[in-house]
Amino acid sequence: MTADLDWLYARQRFGVHPGLGRVRELLASLDNPQDAFKTVLVGGTNGKGSTAASLAAMLGASGIRTALFTSPHLTRFAERFVVDGQELPAVTVLGKLHEVRPHAEELEATFFEIVVALACLLFAGAGADIAVMEVGLGGRLDATNALEPVLSVITGVALDHTAILGDTLTAIAGEKAGILRRGQPAVTGIAAELLPILEQTGADVWALEREARLSATPLGWDGWQVTLSSPAGTVPFQTPLLGAHGARNAGLAALAAVRLGVLAEAIQAGAAQVRWPGRLEKLHWQGRDILLDGAHNPDGARALAAALRGLGVGRVPLIFGAAHDKDIGGVVAELEQIASEVILTRSLLSPRAADPHELARLFGVPARIAPTPAEALELLPPGLSVVCGSLYLVGEVRPLLMDEVGEERERWQ
DSSP: OHHHHHHHHHGGGGOOOOOSHHHHHHHHHTTOGGGGSEEEEEEOSSSHHHHHHHHHHHHHHTTOOEEEEOSSOSSOGGGGEEETTEEOOHHHHHHHHHHHHHHHHHHTOOHHHHHHHHHHHHHHHTTOSEEEEEOOSSSTTSGGGGSOOSEEEEOOOOSOSHHHHOSSHHHHHHHHGGGOOTTSEEEEOOOGGGHHHHHTTTOEEEEBTTTBEEEEEEOGGGOEEEEEEETTEEEEEEEOOOSHHHHHHHHHHHHHHHHTTOOHHHHHHHHHHOOOTTEEEEEEETTEEEEEEOOOSHHHHHHHHHHHHHTTOOOEEEEEEOBTTSOHHHHHHHHTTTEEEEEEOOOSSOTTBOOHHHHHTTOSSOEEEOSSHHHHHHTOOSEEEEEEEOHHHHHHHHHHHHTOOOOOSOOOO
């Protein structure tokens, strides 16, 4: 069955083709498995994954059989498919992929369309009551938007994927707003000036700083104590997510949970147990503390820098790699404020990875080049260091730190 995974990964090279026609046909050919469960769509430029993971944990703590779909994965393809907090077994995932393949081939479906349909088939087969689905690219034409959400979440909007989504915040917000449904509840952390774009959809939108308020007290490396106040009442909870953006994402998830009828006790239990690997995740390796973070755009890099300052961390060594099609200059401008030195490398599995020698020209702090992520790790001094940039780079470094076997297939999506 690994031949099916080889086939699927080869589909990555055909790129992204926005539109809902093919994925709807694909789902129909599989007898519309998405009709077997309720759906929550979680979109936004940054913070989608941690918000989705937090919400899934809160729903699960309430006794609801909850599925979670996220992308991209870090180390294993099956990471994308979680039910009741547990990654589905690879053999189960591959078995369902084998079922999907002939239908996908007939329709010439794209990689992400196939993965979304696969998630629906897996979650229906697992008896999920509700699936929290992280949106891929944009929203309006993303494959996940073929599903009909009972609630939609938009974390926020920043400039990313501008060649596809538009080069203004207004244009990108319009694409994100496509996951909202008229008359259905939605929650958002979007900037106030962009709220009218969301409200034009006719959705019942609750926004942070308007219908809801968050207060957060830092607990250092233990996360945050957060209090959510909304028209549905007040809920205090603790989250281990780091950074002010981590507290905000957890708060937005709690607001979504409230709107879905989840009780305070379940919100508290779920928030306390959430984990989101590769995003402000601290691991210990050979006497060093290493913080992993997929800060791949300027907004994400800014959040990383703010999180380190909030933790009382001064300048630290960075291992950095990026995709060549990102706003690397914007990311570098943020990271230079926290870097004592930078070790530049590249993801070995991503053809989109930028040449480290080209990256070196952008940094004003001392820079060294390591041909591989493993060699970059060996150059780190004692103490705290940060590995950031491409999620594909983080996904290759993480198994090295944990003494696990990493993925060996080429990564585009």
